[in-house]
Amino acid sequence: xxxxxxxxxxxxxxxxxxxxxxxxxxxxxxxxxxxxxxxxxxxxxxxxxxxxxxxxxxxxxxxxxxxxxxxxxxxxxxxxxxxxxxxxxxxxxxxxxxxxxxxxxxxxxxxxxxxxxxxxxxxxxxxxxxxxxxxxxxxxxxxxxxxxxxxxxxxxxxxxxxxxxxxxxxxxxxxxxxxxxxxxxxxxxxxxxxxxxxxxxxxxxxxxxxxxxxxxxxxxxxxxxxxxxxxxxxxxxxxxxxxxxxxxxxxxxxxxxxxxxxxxxxxxxxxxxxxxxxxxxxxxxxxxxxxxxxxxxxxxxxxxxxxxxxxxxxxxxxxxxxxxxxxxxxxxxxxxxxxxxxxxxxxxxxxxxxxxxxxxxxxxxxxxxxxxxxxxxxxxxxxxxxxxxxxxxxxxxxxxxxxxxxxxxxxxxxxxxxxxxxxxxxxxxxxxxxxxxxxxxxxxxxxxxxxxxxxxxxxxxxxxxxxxxxxxxxxxxxxxxxxxxxxxxxxxxxxxxxxxxxxxxxxxxxxxxxxxxxxxxxxxx
Numbered sequence: 085x086x087x088x089x090x091x092x093x094x095x096x097x098x099x100x101x102x103x104x105x106x107x108x109x110x111x112x113x114x115x116x117x118x119x120x121x122x123x124x125x126x127x128x129x130x131x132x133x134x135x136x137x138x139x140x141x142x143x144x145x146x147x148x149x150x151x152x153x154x155x156x157x158x159x160x161x162x163x164x165x166x167x168x169x170x171x172x173x174x175x176x177x178x179x180x181x182x183x184x185x186x187x188x189x190x191x192x193x194x195x196x197x198x199x200x201x202x203x204x205x206x207x208x209x210x211x212x213x214x215x216x217x218x219x220x221x222x223x224x225x226x227x228x229x230x231x232x233x234x235x236x237x238x239x240x241x242x243x244x245x246x247x248x249x250x251x252x253x254x255x256x257x258x259x260x261x262x263x264x265x266x267x268x269x270x271x272x273x274x275x276x277x278x279x280x281x282x283x284x285x286x287x288x289x290x291x292x293x294x295x296x297x298x299x300x301x302x303x304x305x306x307x308x309x310x311x312x313x314x315x316x317x318x319x320x321x322x323x324x325x326x327x328x329x330x331x332x333x334x335x336x337x338x339x340x341x342x343x344x345x346x347x348x349x350x351x352x353x354x355x356x357x358x359x360x361x362x363x364x365x366x367x368x369x370x371x372x373x374x375x376x377x378x379x380x381x382x383x384x385x386x387x388x389x390x391x392x393x394x395x396x397x398x399x400x401x402x403x404x405x406x407x408x409x410x411x412x413x414x415x416x417x418x419x420x421x422x423x424x425x426x427x428x429x430x431x432x433x434x435x436x437x438x439x440x441x442x443x444x445x446x447x448x449x450x451x452x453x454x455x456x457x458x459x460x461x462x463x464x465x466x467x468x469x470x471x472x473x474x475x476x477x478x479x480x481x482x483x484x485x486x487x488x489x490x491x492x493x494x495x496x497x498x499x500x501x502x503x504x505x506x507x508x509x510x511x512x513x514x515x516x517x518x519x520x521x522x523x524x525x526x527x528x529x530x531x532x533x534x535x536x537x538x539x540x541x542x543x544x545x546x547x548x549x550x551x552x553x554x555x556x557x558x559x560x561x562x563x564x565x566x567x568x569x570x571x572x573x574x575x576x577x578x579x580x581x582x583x584x585x586x587x588x589x590x591x592x593x594x595x596x597x598x599x600x601x602x603x604x605x606x607x608x609x
Contacts, residue, residue: 085157091150098146102137105129109136109257109282116459138252147245154242158235165231173212176221176540177562183540185563185576190556195220195543198557198583202541205582209539222541227565233530240527243520251513256283256292259507261376262299263358264317269298272348272508293346293510295323298332302355302502310383310433315339317352317504347510354505357387359417359441360498366491369396376503377417378461384431389461390414392450410450411493412473414463415443417500421482429480439500442480445487448473537565539579559583 106114115135119126133140180186191198199220203211209224258278260270275281275289283289298320305313320332323346335343343350360374377389393411400406418431421440429442449472451464458464467473477495479487486496511517539561546558561583563576 088150088153088157091146091153095143095146095150098143099137101134105134105137107135107137109139109280112280147249151242151245151249154238154245158238158242161231161238162235165228165235168231169228173210173223173225174538175212175214176223176542180540180542180560180562183562183564185561185565187559187561187576187580189559189580190546191559193557195545195557198543198559202543202583205579206539218545220541220543222543223538224540225536225538227534227536230531230534230536233527233532233534236527237524237531238527240520240524244517244524247513247516247520251284251511251517253285254287254513255509255511256281256287256289257507257509258282259353259505261503261505262297263374263376264299264302264355264502264504265374266300267298269296269319271296278508293323293348293508294327295321295346295348296327297321297350297506299504299506302504304355304435304502306433306435312434315352315355317355319343321345321350342509347512349509351507351509352504353507356503356505357385357417357419357436357439357500358503359389359439359500361391361413362496362498363393363411364494364496365395365399366493367396367399369399371396372498374501375460380416381431383434385419385434386429386431387417388415389417390459390463392452392463394450394452407449407453409447409491410452411495412446412448412450412463413443413495414446415441417441419500423480436500436502438482440480440482441497443478443495443497444475445477445479445489445495446473447476447489447493535565537563537575539563539576541583 106118108115115130118135119130129135133142137143177183181188193201195218199213199222202222203213206222206224209226210228212223214221214223258272258275258281260278262269270277271294273292273294275283275292281289300318300320302315302317304315307313315338317337319335319337321335321343322330322332325331326333337343337350337352339352342352356376356379358374358376360372362370362372364370371393373391373393375389375391377387379385379387391413393413395406395409395411400409416429418429418440419436420431420433420438422430422432424430429440446463446468449467451458451467456464463473468475476489477487481487481497483497483499486494488494540563542560544558545555561576561580563579
């Protein structure tokens with residue numbers, strides 16, 4: 085058990101980097117940016133798996149060792165509990181006055197009547213009755229469910245570990261950004277439709293749930309301070325026969341209220357803004373693009389991003405000339421524009437009340453046809469350093485405003501749409517994780533609320549008291565609990581009173597007080 089506790093502490097400690105550092109399975113761009121900003125420590129952390137904590141070798145090793153340790157703890161304890169349940173009840177001790185709970189009294193009823201009353205009183209206890217030389221001894225114990233609750237807790241803990249591991253093996257998670265403009269949305273079925281996708285060990289991506297989702301709108305509710313209160317998105321989805329009939333079903337998607345569809349769960353996990361720009365080339369042809377910007381400030385949603393525009397075919401004589409006249413935009417978007425110093429754009433509120441952009445306009449080779457992957461949120465700085473991309477202008481624009489370059493190319497800011505980040509999660513063991521967690525809670529409650537306790541009763545015939553003709557019945561009781569917590573003392577006294585004894589001012593059968601001072605003298609009413 086000590087080993088299991090140490091490993092449980094290590095598991096909690098090992099999970100801390102997963103909460104503090106960006107994880108590649110959730111946001112690979114943040115991981116790349118983190119490493120780029122910390123060229124010394126970043127690669128070292130990456131090598132040690134701190135950006136993939138929950139799939140790293142050291143986290144898996146602790147997880148597996150904890151599992152083995154718990155199993156090794158449960159098996160012998162279960163065997164001990166089985167033997168304890170089958171073992172006979174402990175015989176009545178010779179000196180009951182030494183026990184923490186002790187009572188001594190007399191009764192006018194015959195010993196057999198007192199014993200019968202005691203048996204009925206202790207019918208829910210494990211009891212053993214022994215008669216020898218006119219003395220009746222009753223042993224009773226209760227509270228074995230405490231250890232059963234302990235075992236149930238640890239078995240359920242193993243169940244949680246096992247089901248979580250099974251979910252990681254058979255499950256998957258994918259996230260995708262969708263513009264909230266009632267556009268085409270996305271259709272699940274392939275990892276290629278997701279911006280990021282984490283597959284379980286046993287998932288090859290060929291058997292994903294089939295459904296389609298399109299986002300009609302998005303609404304964010306803010307307090308006057310700018311703090312977000314609720315995010316809501318009205319969506320439509322298709323699944324099963326709807327894919328054949330073309331039927332779209334509405335659903336109101338909110339934070340922590342996922343859409344459960346085809347065994348998957350669709351979560352709303354984030355949002356942002358997607359500015360729309362139109363580039364009019366010298367021949368009059370236009371290219372319009374709406375692309376999501378990444379929030380830089382979670383409080384005001386000041387966002388940054390980049391767009392790339394390829395000239396229309398036939399505008400330039402050859403591909404080399406066309407490549408030198410590609411247009412790229414990079415800059416900031418503010419949903420509620422503010423200029424504290426008169427020139428630098430910032431955002432004063434997260435809602436889109438007065439949108440504006442501050443952009444750099446570049447002309448040259450944007451790298452669209454190089455075949456190398458690029459971030460959608462930033463331009464390739466190596467292109468700028470090599471002067472293959474040259475900055476032509478730096479401007480602040482409100483919706484409808486434009487900037488014209490020296491060759492007649494016009495860049496116009498048309499406004500912005502909102503985007504939502506959706507996460508599709510598949511975990512076939514999720515229900516079993518819940519069952520195991522509830523069972524673990526019940527086991528913990530059992531182990532905390534039940535007390536292991538024992539009661540012994542010795543009944544014998546004693547001499548008659550002064551002025552009495554018949555012999556009296558002497559009753560002595562003792563009680564012992566594993567933890568003498570609040571409630572056990574009251575229970576013992578209730579047992580004594582229910583047995584037909586009641587406290588008296590004095591008794592000829594007074595016993596010696598125990599070391600704990602809990603001896604009581606009792607006599608029949």
